[in-house]
Amino acid sequence: MDGRSGSRVTRRGYLGLLGAVGLAGCSASDGERAGSEPTVTAAPLPESTPTPRDRRVAGSNSAAARSLDAPWYERTATTTLSPTGLTVAFHPRPTDVSSLVGGGRFVRPGTADGPARLVLELANTGESTVSIPHVPVPGRIVTPRGDARAFLLPVRPPDGGVGDGNERDRFWFDGYWRGRRRTGRERDLSIDPGELGSLGYVLVAGPEGPALPVGTYAFETRFGWTFTLGVWRTDAPGPADASRFAGADVPELPGDGATEWFHHADRNTAVYLHPSTEQVSLSDGAETLDAALFNHSSTTLVGNPLAYELLKLHEGTWYPVVPDQLPDPGGHLPPGATLQRRFVLRHDGPTDPDDVIPVGHLGGGRYALRFGMYRSDTPRRHAALVDVEAPELELSPSPELRVDGEDTARPVGWLDPDGGLFDAVVTATRTGEPADRTVVAEQVMHDPILRNTISVFGPTTEIVELHTRDAIADQLLPSRGTLRVSLRGAVYELVRQDD
Known part of the structure; x- marks a missing residue:
């Protein structure tokens, strides 16, 4: 601990975000999004110099090998599902668990004649032969949180490989293609x-x-x-629900780039x-706030996947809190990907859970939550308003602060959570001079x-x-x-009195 009592990103949260958000990729073009004909967009395959790891992959001049040599966020693909008017984007996620690296491509869109077909292309960068079970791969919806499920059922790739010849007995069409997982072992791919x-x-x-x-x-x-x-409506990529702040006029947030507000968004x-909510009450304890940045555009967002800000509006000015x-x-x-964060808000001091972002010491008022991902061509920051119902915040010192001479004219505080290192001195007095x-x-x-x-005054x-x-001391004042x-x-x- 360093004396801060606000928010933090735990190691688990940090690593989870790196795995989930370093993602980026290609997508359907604007023309494809606007049209009604089903489309398939293959991942770009740039010519580049193979890395030492990729040089071990045979046939490095092939399209598949070139795609594996590209940055992993360019190994993505999109397609359309015309019966339901949806766009689907595929994103590989980096992992060090397996010696397999790869990408994917849609070879057929979803139509009334058949479901969308996806081919995973994998390279073995390890030292031994890998045997891969060609079995159904279940998926679950993670943003927003829910119970919906999707399945990838094994079929034979169009250019050969393992597969199951009895395909159509496992899926059927009732306005959309559905299927069931069949028991039994499928063929392996070595x-x-x-x-x-x-x-x-x-x-x-x-x-x-x-x-x-x-x-x-x-x-x-x-x-x-x-x-x-990532799945979204092709002709209506925006949020389905209206904001409770629709029509609200608030000041622009500080910093570079314009603000794209959720309450200004439409379909x-x-x-x-x-x-997940635009109003929370902290009168009876903690409240959870989930926030998700959806990218349903044809452009990859860039920036800091860990960055977020919570700012409070006070007398027409935004003040950054955490x-x-x-x-x-x-x-x-990338297109179709989502960055989700979970915050636990409290009026009193924050707890220290390992899988969320704790934010304590919040008084009542209007706040803005802003994320750190944006389009590189126009760095517009994306934000949402949240009203917090809570009492006015009362000041109190950190629990670890030791005070000598409390309630005297000259109290002295000792703040060092690690013990024994007091190499900076800061004094505070009331003054009639104008504030900085x-x-x-x-x-x-x-x-x-x-x-x-x-708070000691x-x-x-x-x-x-x-x-x-x-x-x-360096966090607020130079020497x-x-x-x-x-x-x-x-x-x-406040004056820093270092020796």
């Missing part, structure tokens, strides 16, 4: 080291229930390889940030220096002296730096 292989599948919905509702479906094979399918909006500083691994969000900037209580409670000086306090680590902040009508001057 791929020698440095060789390529392919597996054919048809995409169907389950035998019962909804037929591929719009969303993102996750698939995991028995050979350690994972991928997702034609192809990229949007969708919150997050702490985040690493920026860089990432891609205004802060809100939520910002104070998420900054270890502001929180553990301003009592009726008779003249100066607060805080001893802490350089790394903590021997000075800052005056205004909070609730009072101005405080």
